[in-house]
Amino acid sequence: MRFHILGLPHTVTSKEYIACAYTQKVYKFAKMMTARGHTVIHYGHEESDLPCTEHVTVLSTEDWKKTYGDHDWRKHFFKFDVNDHAYQTFYRNAIEEVGKRKQKNDFILPFWGSGTRPVCDAHPDLITVEPGIGYAGGHWARFKIFESYSIHSAYYGLTSVGTCNEDWYDVVIPNYFETEDFQFAPEEKEDYFLFLGRVYEGKGVNIAVQATEAIGAKLIIAGQNSLKDMGYKEVPPHVTEIGYADVETRKRLMSRAKGAFVASLYNEPFGGVQVECLFSGTPTITTDWGSFTENNIHGVTGYRCRTFEQFTWAAKNIDKIDPQKCRDFAVNNFSLEVVAKKYEEYFQSVLNVYNGAGWYEKNDERTNLDWLSKYYPA
Numbered sequence: 001m002r003f004h005i006l007g008l009p010h011t012v013t014s015k016e017y018i019a020c021a022y023t024q025k026v027y028k029f030a031k032m033m034t035a036r037g038h039t040v041i042h043y044g045h046e047e048s049d050l051p052c053t054e055h056v057t058v059l060s061t062e063d064w065k066k067t068y069g070d071h072d073w074r075k076h077f078f079k080f081d082v083n084d085h086a087y088q089t090f091y092r093n094a095i096e097e098v099g100k101r102k103q104k105n106d107f108i109l110p111f112w113g114s115g116t117r118p119v120c121d122a123h124p125d126l127i128t129v130e131p132g133i134g135y136a137g138g139h140w141a142r143f144k145i146f147e148s149y150s151i152h153s154a155y156y157g158l159t160s161v162g163t164c165n166e167d168w169y170d171v172v173i174p175n176y177f178e179t180e181d182f183q184f185a186p187e188e189k190e191d192y193f194l195f196l197g198r199v200y201e202g203k204g205v206n207i208a209v210q211a212t213e214a215i216g217a218k219l220i221i222a223g224q225n226s227l228k229d230m231g232y233k234e235v236p237p238h239v240t241e242i243g244y245a246d247v248e249t250r251k252r253l254m255s256r257a258k259g260a261f262v263a264s265l266y267n268e269p270f271g272g273v274q275v276e277c278l279f280s281g282t283p284t285i286t287t288d289w290g291s292f293t294e295n296n297i298h299g300v301t302g303y304r305c306r307t308f309e310q311f312t313w314a315a316k317n318i319d320k321i322d323p324q325k326c327r328d329f330a331v332n333n334f335s336l337e338v339v340a341k342k343y344e345e346y347f348q349s350v351l352n353v354y355n356g357a358g359w360y361e362k363n364d365e366r367t368n369l370d371w372l373s374k375y376y377p378a
Contacts, residue, residue, distance in 0.1 A: 001347055004098050004108040004126065005030060005052075006116040007044025009059060009090035010068065010080035014049040018247055019198075019224055020078065021175075021272050025132045026050070026111045028176055032336045036344070041101055043094045043119075056101075058093035059086060082115060095122040102126055105351060113139065127354050129347075132175060134269030143350050144170045148291035151269035169353065171346055174295075175270045176339035179331055181247075182279035183255040186323040192218040193315065194257035194282070196250060197273050199225040199241075204263030204287065206230075211261070211285075211311040213238055219261075222253055254280035259302070259318035263287045263311070271295065278302075278330035281323030285314045300377055301326045325377035332375035 007013040007026050017023040026042070030052040034040045039053045045064060046057040067086035071079045081087065098108065098119060108126040110116040113133065117140065120128045129143040134151060146152040149172050195208040199221060209227070212219040218238055221227070222245040227235055235241055245253060254260065254277050262274040268290035275295055277284050284302035286292040298304045302321055303314035332338065352361060
């Protein structure tokens with residue numbers, strides 16, 4: 001199969017941009033599908049560094065800096081606007097370059113959703129699939145891949161009850177990760193909890209600060225922004241802020257933490273950090289909604305909570321969670337090798353329908369029919 005994958009105009013597709021989940025999806029998808037023998041053509045920033053069949057530069061460093069200047073994404077959240085110079089340059093060049101390379105039955109994947117839709121709209125003869133949907137609104141493609149049943153259900157809401165939308169190809173396939181990116185060393189655990197991610201109220205950082213303070217535990221906060229950006233006059237004495245964590249630093253922090261708070265206040269579409277912590281053998285304390293109801297098995301990989309009492313109890317009892325079960329759950333459900341098979345089955349089915357075979361026709365190209373299986377630790 002052949003894939004045209006669109007990077008994000010405001011980032012560089014590389015491992016360095018670890019703070020952007022969507023950029024990492026582009027990077028990992030390219031690696032995952034290239035390794036399985038598919039043709040993957042990436043369109044993005046000239047400094048992109050990823051494993052793929054071909055990288056096509058559609059945005060120069062000069063154009064990027066002309067738009068975003070010296071904005072430091074490591075300290076502050078990403079800055080972008082779909083009408084800015086970088087986006088418009090990306091659209092114009094990507095439309096042209098895709099046109100030079102496209103073939104019949106090629107897929108085009110806008111990982112940034114409507115943020116790169118103009119490129120897809122310019123090539124209606126390609127098969128547009130929206131992968132890894134974890135954002136609100138803007139979905140338009142005939143074929144959609146959601147990251148969790150939670151976000152899938154939230155998208156359709158009550159409007160679909162009692163109706164027959166026949167959205168057979170709007171499926172759920174989880175996010176995917178490279179197992180080797182995570183260190184598993186439970187014997188090296190240290191006496192601290194971790195909050196990893198963008199520091200703002202919606203990610204539940206206040207819960208992490210307050211719960212650890214209540215039980216007298218240490219908390220390390222790593223990510224864009226700071227507590228003072230949120231209005232804290234002083235950083236509490238039990239908290240250590242380290243700012244943005246690069247690839248190696250976050251690997252070490254996740255592996256050595258006794259537990260991690262991922263207590264998002266909103267309906268988290270997937271919650272990548274939560275699963276990354278499980279890869280590291282670190283149990284997670286989450287809220288009891290969104291994708292956490294699927295990816296955090298209460299009492300096995302961590303705890304799901306709704307009240308302050310529950311959060312503090314969870315922190316006190318974090319040592320009851322087995323790091324090996326956390327690791328096994330993550331590796332067997334979210335590793336590239338596992339998820340790649342689900343994607344292949346899905347794309348094969350889409351090709352069958354796109355070429356007019358229909359829903360009931362047999363597809364002799366199918367290689368995997370167990371794509372809804374999920375592993376649960378004993």
